[in-house]
Amino acid sequence: MKSLFFNFVLLAGSMHTLGNDVQAGVVSFGYGANQFNMEFVTIGSPGNAADTTGAPNPSGSVGYVYGIGKYEVSEDMIDKYNASQPGGVLQITKDTRGPNKPATSVSWNEAARFVNWLNTSTGGFAAYKFDQTSTGVNDDIIKWAIGNTADYDPSNPLRSKRATYSLPSMDEWYKAAYFNPSSSSYYDYTTGSNTAPTAVASGDGTGINGNNEVVYQGQAGPAEVNQAGGLSPYGVMGLGGNVWEWEESFYNSIDRGVRGSFWDGFAFYSTAMSRGYGNPSAENYTFGFRVAALSPPAEVPEPSTMAIFSLGALSLAYRARRKTKT
Numbered sequence: 001m002k003s004l005f006f007n008f009v010l011l012a013g014s015m016h017t018l019g020n021d022v023q024a025g026v027v028s029f030g031y032g033a034n035q036f037n038m039e040f041v042t043i044g045s046p047g048n049a050a051d052t053t054g055a056p057n058p059s060g061s062v063g064y065v066y067g068i069g070k071y072e073v074s075e076d077m078i079d080k081y082n083a084s085q086p087g088g089v090l091q092i093t094k095d096t097r098g099p100n101k102p103a104t105s106v107s108w109n110e111a112a113r114f115v116n117w118l119n120t121s122t123g124g125f126a127a128y129k130f131d132q133t134s135t136g137v138n139d140d141i142i143k144w145a146i147g148n149t150a151d152y153d154p155s156n157p158l159r160s161k162r163a164t165y166s167l168p169s170m171d172e173w174y175k176a177a178y179f180n181p182s183s184s185s186y187y188d189y190t191t192g193s194n195t196a197p198t199a200v201a202s203g204d205g206t207g208i209n210g211n212n213e214v215v216y217q218g219q220a221g222p223a224e225v226n227q228a229g230g231l232s233p234y235g236v237m238g239l240g241g242n243v244w245e246w247e248e249s250f251y252n253s254i255d256r257g258v259r260g261s262f263w264d265g266f267a268f269y270s271t272a273m274s275r276g277y278g279n280p281s282a283e284n285y286t287f288g289f290r291v292a293a294l295s296p297p298a299e300v301p302e303p304s305t306m307a308i309f310s311l312g313a314l315s316l317a318y319r320a321r322r323k324t325k326t
Contacts, residue, residue, distance in 0.1 A: 025067070027293075029118055034080040038118075040067035040293045041235050043176050050171075051178065051186040054272035060174040060186065067293030068168055068176045071225040072102040072238055072245065073114070081114055084121070090137045095285055100224040102243045102288040108256045108280035109138045111167055111246055111289045118165040118291065125151070127163035138281050158248060168292040170249035170257055170275075177232050177239040177259070178272045188271050190214070190240035190260065191230040196267040197240065202227040204237070214270060216241030219263040222288075240270030243288035251277035262286040 026039050044065050050058030076099035082091050092110045094103045106114075116126040128141045129151070143157040151160035159166050168176070177190040188194045189212075197214040198207075202223035205211040211230035215223045215238070223229070228238025239245070239260050247257035255277040261269035263286075268274055278284060 025293075027122075029077075029121060030080050030084050034083045036077050036080050038077070038291065039070045040291075041070045041176075043068055043172070043234055045179070045181045045184065048175065048179060048181075048184060051174070051272060054174065054178065054186070055275045056170070059272070060171055060179055062171050062175050064295065066172060066295070068172065068234075068236055069290035069292070070236055072228065072243060072288050072290050073106075073111075074225050075099050075101050075103045078103045078106065078114065081117055084117070089135075092137060093283065097221060098224070100226065102222050102225050102228070102238075104222070104243055104288045105283040105285050106287065106289065107138050107283045108167075108246050108278070109140060110283075112141055113137055115163075115165050115167055115291060119163055122164070124164045125160055125162035127159050127166040129160070138283075140280060156248075164294055166292050166294060167246055167248035167289060170247045172292050173239075173245065173247050173259055174272070176234055176236050180233040182233070186272060187233070188273075189267075190232050190270055192233040197230060197270075199241075199267075200229060203229055205230040214241035214261075214267075215263050216261050216265050216270060217267060222263050241265070244276060244284070244286050246278075246287060246289040248292075251275070254279065256280050258287060 026037050028035055028037050030036055042065065046062065046064050048061055050061035052058050075094060075096065078092050078094050085091060090113055092106060092114060095105045112128040116128055119126055129144050130139060130141055144152040144160060146152055151162055153159060153161040156169065178186045180187060180192060189197055191197050191212045191214060193212050195212065197212045198209040199217035200207060200213045200215060201219050202215060203213045204227055205213065207213050214229040222242045225238065228242040231237050232239050241261050241263060243262050244258040245260050247259060249257050251257040258276045258278055278287060
C-alpha cells in the first residue's frame with residue numbers, strides 16, 4: 001500500500017435527459033438478488049468558468065451537463081458486483097464495515113473494473129481499456145489508441161468517448177463539490193460555505209448546524225453513505241470528509257488524484273485548495289469512490305430489457321452567499 005501525499009498550495013433504469021446530456025435519475029444495475037440502485041444528481045451550468053484559486057489552478061470548468069453519484073459507492077454495491085462476476089473472476093477486495101458503509105481499500109484499477117461493468121452489464125461500452133491478456137483485477141489500464149476513432153478522445157485518452165459511466169474527472173468532481181450554480185461562483189468547502197464545517201459522526205444536513213456538517217476530524221470511522229454529512233450546492237452528499245475519493249485524472253505521470261478528506265482528517269483537507277494522490281494499484285483503507293454518468297452517442301438496451309424508474313423533479317434552488325477570495 002502506498003502512502004498518501006498532499007498538495008497544500010440499469011438491466012438499466014431510465015434517466016431524465018436534456019438533449020443528449022445525462023441528468024438526475026435512479027439507475028438499477030445487476031440482476032435478481034444482486035440488483036442495486038444508484039442515484040445520480042444533475043451537474044448543470046455547462047461551460048461554467050473555472051475556479052482560479054483552488055488546486056490545481058484552474059479547476060472546475062466543464063463544458064457539458066453530466067450526472068454524479070449522490071452517494072459514495074457502498075460495500076453492498078461491491079458485494080453485488082462480485083457476486084455477478086462469472087466464475088468468480090475479477091473479484092474486488094475491500095474493507096468490511098457494513099453494507100451501507102463506503103467501499104474502501106478499493107484501488108483505482110478496481111474502481112475502473114467496477115465502472116466498466118456498470119457500462120457493459122447495461123448494454124454499453126467499457127470506459128477503460130485493460131490489456132486483453134490482463135487477468136488480475138488490480139492490473140493497470142492502458143490508454144485508448146489514437147487510431148481507435150470509436151473510443152479515443154484526445155481531450156481524455158483514459159476514458160472511452162462511448163462510455164455512459166466513469167470515474168469523475170478532476171474537473172467533474174471539483175465542480176460538483178465547490179461550484180454554486182445559483183451564483184456561478186465557487187466555495188471553499190463542499191457544503192456551500194466558506195466557513196469550516198462542523199465535525200459530526202454522521203448526519204444528512206438536517207442537524208443543528210444544518211448543511212454545514214461533515215464527517216471528519218477525529219471520527220472513529222466513516223458514516224453510512226447516506227449519512228455522510230451536508231450536501232454540496234448541487235445536492236451531492238459526502239464530498240468533504242467520510243472517505244477520500246478517487247478522481248479519474250492523473251495527479252502526475254503515474255498517480256491519480258484523490259479529493260475530499262476522510263473521517264479523521266483536518267478541515268483543510270476537504271477544501272478546494274487541497275488535493276491528494278495515490279498509485280492506481282494502492283488499496284488504502286481511507287480511499288473510496290463515486291461514479292459519474294455521461295452522455296455518449298451510443299446505442300441503449302432495448303426497452304424490453306429495461307427496468308424503468310420514475311423520479312420527481314430535482315430542485316436546484318439554493319440560497320448561499322457568493323464566494324469571495326482574496
